Amino acid sequence: MTSLTDRYLAATLRAVPAARREEIAIELRGSIEDMIDGRRAEGRDAETAEREVLTELGNPTQLAARYADRRLQLIGPAYYLAWEKLMKLLLSFVPALVGVIVGLLEATDGGNPGGAIGEGISTALMAAIQIAFWVTLVFAVLERTNTSLNLPAWTVDQLPEDHTNRQITLVDTAAAIGWLVLVIAYLPIQHFRSFVPSADGENLPILDPALWSFWLPFLMAVLVLNVGLEIAKYRAGRWTWPLVGANAVLNLAFAVPVIWLISTDRLLNPDFVNRWEWLSREENLNNLGTVAIVGTVLIVLWDVIDSARKAYANRH
Amino acid sequence: MVSDDTLRTHLQELRRGTVVVASLIALRRPDYGYALLQRLTGHGFPVDANTLYPLLRRLEDQGLLTSEWNTEESRPRKFYRTSEEGEQLLGRLLDDLTAVQTSLTGLIEGVDR
Numbered sequence: 001m002t003s004l005t006d007r008y009l010a011a012t013l014r015a016v017p018a019a020r021r022e023e024i025a026i027e028l029r030g031s032i033e034d035m036i037d038g039r040r041a042e043g044r045d046a047e048t049a050e051r052e053v054l055t056e057l058g059n060p061t062q063l064a065a066r067y068a069d070r071r072l073q074l075i076g077p078a079y080y081l082a083w084e085k086l087m088k089l090l091l092s093f094v095p096a097l098v099g100v101i102v103g104l105l106e107a108t109d110g111g112n113p114g115g116a117i118g119e120g121i122s123t124a125l126m127a128a129i130q131i132a133f134w135v136t137l138v139f140a141v142l143e144r145t146n147t148s149l150n151l152p153a154w155t156v157d158q159l160p161e162d163h164t165n166r167q168i169t170l171v172d173t174a175a176a177i178g179w180l181v182l183v184i185a186y187l188p189i190q191h192f193r194s195f196v197p198s199a200d201g202e203n204l205p206i207l208d209p210a211l212w213s214f215w216l217p218f219l220m221a222v223l224v225l226n227v228g229l230e231i232a233k234y235r236a237g238r239w240t241w242p243l244v245g246a247n248a249v250l251n252l253a254f255a256v257p258v259i260w261l262i263s264t265d266r267l268l269n270p271d272f273v274n275r276w277e278w279l280s281r282e283e284n285l286n287n288l289g290t291v292a293i294v295g296t297v298l299i300v301l302w303d304v305i306d307s308a309r310k311a312y313a314n315r316h
Numbered sequence: 317m318v319s320d321d322t323l324r325t326h327l328q329e330l331r332r333g334t335v336v337v338a339s340l341i342a343l344r345r346p347d348y349g350y351a352l353l354q355r356l357t358g359h360g361f362p363v364d365a366n367t368l369y370p371l372l373r374r375l376e377d378q379g380l381l382t383s384e385w386n387t388e389e390s391r392p393r394k395f396y397r398t399s400e401e402g403e404q405l406l407g408r409l410l411d412d413l414t415a416v417q418t419s420l421t422g423l424i425e426g427v428d429r
Contacts, residue, residue: 024373027349027394031369034350034391057366066370 005032008054015064024067032057075139082149083139090131092171096178099124104185116193166237167310173234177227184223187216196275208269215257222253239311248304255300262289335363335371337413340406343381346397372396380405 002010009029013021032053039049057063065072075083103120142149191205191212198204207216229246236243261267265285274280279288338361342352349369356363375381380402386393398406 020373023394026392028369030391030393031349031365034348035365038350038354056364063366063370066366067373069370069374 004050004054005029005036008032008057008060011060012064012067015061016067020067071143073143075136075143079139079143079149082151083135087132087135088171090135091128092174093178094131095124095128096174096181098127100178100181100185104189116189167239167314168233168237170234173230176230180223180227180230184220187220194272196272198271198275204272204275205269206272208266211261211266215261219254219257222250226250226254238314239307240314241311244304244307244311247307251300251303255296259293259296262292265289333409334413335361335367336375337406337409338363339368339371339375340380340398340402340409343396343398343402346384346395348386348393348395352396375402 009025009032012028013025016024035053035056036046036049039052040046044052062072064070099120102123103116106116106119141147187207190207191209192203194204194206196204196206229243229250232246233239233243258267273285278284335356338356338359339352342355342359347355349365349372352372353363353365353368356368372381376383376396380399381396382399383394383396386395
């Protein structure tokens, strides 16, 4: 039967470099025995003394790390900020971008149009996981090999213009643009590949195809202008009155046609409506329309008031 | 009232570097790990065994200590001794400690309570 000391030594030595193992083993065993002798001289019995000494030396892995001068951290202060910055930057747009591209490809050539959005979302998730894993792995290796990144030293010139007042962060902007791109992409996708087959198995667009003559391209153009607005907002870093005005105009340019199309029953594809018994009942369609209109009005009001409130808060 | 945790952290910070200084002084007379631990503790430098033993090896790797195995006694023991380089470093560290003490004294005298 091996003693506790033997087991402690084995556990410690497993984690120190092989080249020094032998020497450390002899020295550490000697030190432990010295310590045990010291305790026994104070009147403890052998077993208690051994337990106390090993408890005092603590976790063998930690002791081994001290011998090997190994750091007990995945990513230390030298690399942490670079890791965090790169992580935020990549996660802010790569998963969304990859997801949209895969979703679009799937929707246009895949045999399973219904799964296109699901495919896009799961691809985006996988991309996020892969990014998080590989970036962290690379930095953990850098930490262990003590590689210098040779990053330029920080200078005062890097101070953001209006750091304390920046209302619009890169993450907000990236998320907003990501959503706009998704919606812009969805308009044509639903025409070619909606989830709904007609009675004879053909694809059934959700929005009225007649709208392609003007209104859908118009709405897409408004959304593209919204992307521009997001970029302008980010460059300004905060809400200004011209931005509030442009935001209000773009909101109205989208909401007014949508509300008008809903209220005149021209937004949804009539074939699509007739496909559903519940939806094709007059009062249900009207109720749904009312809910959509109220929802749209509330969202627009909230967005415009919120932007105005933030611009007002910026006055000097 | 300062909390025990805060006090312990600050004392630890203050004491951290002094273990090296004390070891370099003590090892002008060669000694092995456990005996050094006892001597340091006896002179008011309580240090954890799991800090001191790896520290001795690191100082040896840095050339500040030399070592020699003694196999005459009941168990083989590695005796460390402060090297020439270690002595030089020790001189610089002691100068700096004195400088810190002088600065502190000056500061204390210059500041009214």
